Amino acid sequence: MPAFSEISANQLMRLIGTPDAPVLIDVSVDEDFDADPFLVPGAVRHKHTDIIALLPGLTGRTVVTICQKGGKLSHGAAAMLRDAGLNAEVLAGGNYSWRDAKLPRVPAASIPPKQNGATLWVTRHRPKIDRIACPWLIRRFVDPSARFLFVPPAQVLDVAARYDATPFDIEDTFWSHRGVKCSFDTMVEEFALATPALSRLANVVRAADTNTLADVPEAAGLLALSVGLSRQYKNDTEQLDAAMPLYDALYRWARDGADETHDWPDNRGAK
Template sequence: MPAFAEISPAQLMRLIGTPDAPVLIDVSIDENFDADPFLVPGAVRHPHTDIRTLLPSLGDRPVVTICQKGGKLSHGAAAILRDAGLRAEVLAGGNYGWRDAKLPRIPAASIPAKQGGATLWVTRHRPKIDRIACPWLIRRFVDPDARFLFVPPAQVVDVAARYDATPFDIEDTFWSHRGPRCSFDTMIEEFALATPALSRLADVVRAADTNRLAEVPEAAGLLALSVGLSRQYKSDTEQLDAAMPFYDALYRWARDGADETHDWPDNRGTK
């Protein structure tokens, strides 16, 4: 059982990937982190000695602090945040407790370098499926503040080089299709996020993105809604923002509701 002002790994995992996820701040010292360089999905590193500088950016969002063992560093950081009026808890057991619970851990080396506190990605304009699903995955599980640039296909590689951005979902780049698998699959693999829910969601994204609709019943619906969103919004950035709640719902379906069906008439409670 978690102790005072703590949240268990299982409880936190239920929040990660949803709009209700707290801000996750990893305050491990470099020496400890370098010995086991993995992050809880969505966590960002920040020095424990400088925790107050985060206050302006946190607003009133709940926070979970994390260190390697869930001890003095995370409890001290959480107490400082609570003293400033925030809702702050500690991940019980820290990174090691998360590891021992066999929950997904993102290799720190897999995350591109940040600019101004956020990763910067670039892809082709007029997104449909993969180029929306990948940003959703990154913002919900890797970097909540990630920024995305949408440019003409011929300009993606040059924009990436000029602006130090990471290209994705374009041929002959690292973060792209690999054989029959799409860019969303690549990101799940490289970020070590192959949970049952995300793997189920990946099946839908892959079938819709690669025109194999017969393989997964839900893929046709994802394609239809994705095309509709692309027609509804002229701005790719506005389209991405509008699609985030849609993918949130798909994730909850994949995690909690894939076995639920619906029929008419509804005869529940008649006997």
Template sequence: MAAPNAITAQQLLRLVGTPKAPTIVDIRLDEDLASDPHLIPGSVRLPHTDLDALHERVGGQPCVIVCQKGRKLSQGLASWLRGDGHEAEFLDGGMFAWRDLAGAPSVAAGAIPKPVGDHTLWVTRHRPKIDRIACPWLIRRFVDPGARFLFVAPAEVESVAERFGAVPFDVENTFWSHRGDACTFDAMLDEFHLRTEALNRLATVVRGADTNRHDLAPEAAGLLAISVGLSRQYRDDHQQLQAGMDIYDAYYRWARDGFDEGHDWPADRKS
């Protein structure tokens, strides 16, 4: 019988990438991470001995503690946190169970930029439309939930990146940018090893909207219309990003488990 404070890999998979995802804390030993340098999307690395940092990071949010096998480290720490009043669970089977679950994505730990403070810091051109909203959504939902984004004039992106230690993205002649016919969202899926069926489906829509190739997916024209509307509705880029998070949350759920649903008004209906 599963422990009452355990969550299975399958249950966690349903939450990852959504606004309801718990705070995932990876407490694997360094040698365990070195043997498998991948993270559950959205997780943060902390040592199991740093209780102050754990309390601060978890705050009042539900959390899932992950170790290599789901045994002494994660079970002990989850119980400790529950004793302190936190809603904590441990991943049953640990990273081994996640790794063996079909369709479970894992982020390449080495691809995540070094944080500035507690979280990664990114910079791009102001007045975002598609890629510059889609990429922050991807990062916050699958890479670093607390990631910060700076929107500045195009001519200032490079200087701001140097001054603040931020990572430039969706800018020409930078690492995180368009590559051939693919857009920056595609580049991030490749580098972070996040190529899943659902994210690939969403990427096709983003690519079609961002490169004006609506033949790639019928939903691309709709995403372009929504993106243009958002950019005209908000003067503040950060407010636009926040609104855009909800839009991409909906697109992701469509791409994950709603893409085959249609809607029609029967022709023989009288009212």
């Protein structure tokens, strides 16, 4: 059982991917991390000796600190944050407990280099499905601070080269469709996030994005809402922000509610 200032791996997994997820800070030393270079989904690395430098961006947030074994590094960092007035806990058992629980771990090598503390991505403007679903996945499970540029299709690769951005959902690039799979599938696979919930959500995204609506009943609803959002917003960044709660809800459906149905009358009083 975790101590009062700790959170278990399974408890933390229930929060990851939701808007209420804590800020996850991995304070493992380089030597330990290089021996097992994987991250809890959504975690960012930061030196334990400089943890106070993060304070301006943590106001009002709950924090979970992580090291390889859940020992002195993470407990010391959490105590420093609590001393500064934050609500900070430690992942009980650290990265090793997460690994031993067989929970998803993001390979550090799969995450593009960061600029000013955030990954930078670029894709075609006027997004509908894949180009909204992928940013949601990245922000919820890979890099909460990720930034996204939406530009004319002919400019994507040049913008990527000029601004050191990572192109996605465009032909002949790494982060794109592969066979019958869409870019969201590619990211779930490359970031090692194939949980039952995200795999179920990927089925919906793929069917909506590739016009195979008959394969997944929920895909028609996602397509309708996505087209509606694209008509409602002229600014692609504003559209992405507005769509985040939609995908949050779809994720909770995929994780907790896929078996629930609704009918009228509901017959709850029937014997």
